[in-house]
Amino acid sequence: MLGTDEFGRDILSRIIYGARPTLTVAVGASSLALVLGSLAGLVAGFYRGLLDQVLMRSLDTLLSFPPILLAMLVVGFLGPGVRNLVLVIGILFVPTFARLAYAETLRVKELEYVAAAGALGATSQRLLVQHILPNITAPLIVQFSLAMAAAILLESGLSFLGLGVVPPESSWGLMIAGARGYMAQAPNSMLWPALVIATTILAINVAGDALRDVLDPRLRS
């Protein structure tokens, strides 16, 4: 229906099948980053001291590398594939979540109810899990949705460069890479996957933005 590519393969079928690795990478990498980043930010923000310095400076170092170059470097070592992409993109997004969780933990742990729980004898683990974590989840959920959009973009970019999903498996970035050589003769083979990537990222960003408007108390009128 949407035409065929340079090998006569159906573009619509490849777009439908390509959604699976793309979403696997997006959801997997964002979840990995959410868990690791939140844990690092919570622990560093709550305990402070040397642990804070070591954790946050290590993550700052990771953040200083350009993401696509670091991803290319790591995938070059580990080899292409969906599992490695999840690992690489997940680790790349850890500092963003960690900094957010760190800042929120610093803010929340100074609030009166946390001090009251501490005065009543709550342990550090209880304070972290029962009192601080539930109150920093809203910005982390919003960040999760935005990280998913960024992960889709990064996965498509890496697949376009031949470092992501391995052919002949279909992926949206891989489809664009294949259609690049025939762009003048058959622009539709490049147009459809690009349109699907753009629409998906736009939808996730719009939903994430709306989620932030609802969940962030500072934005309420």
Place this chain on the structure above:
Amino acid sequence: MVSSIHESVAPRQTMPRNAAGGFNVSGGLLRRAPRPAGGVDAALPRRPGVPVRLGRSRRLRAGAAVFLLVLAAAVIGPAVAPHDPLEINPRLTLRAFAPG
């Protein structure tokens, strides 16, 4: 020695009320605010909960709808795809968009 605890407490003095149901304090009149029908909580403005506010957001619904469509394609893709994505057909290369 007191025989019971009630005898040790002075009897409660009630302040005389005026005709409006208020109390006369230093010559002025403190009027009692009318009580709301459903109790004190009913008078407070109630903000809808997070699920309701999430459901009301049009942008969120639109974005989530597109995302769920892509998610559905990923999950049930093999069942709805019209052709095998790996099937090569040399006679049909670079065909254009053909609706229907």
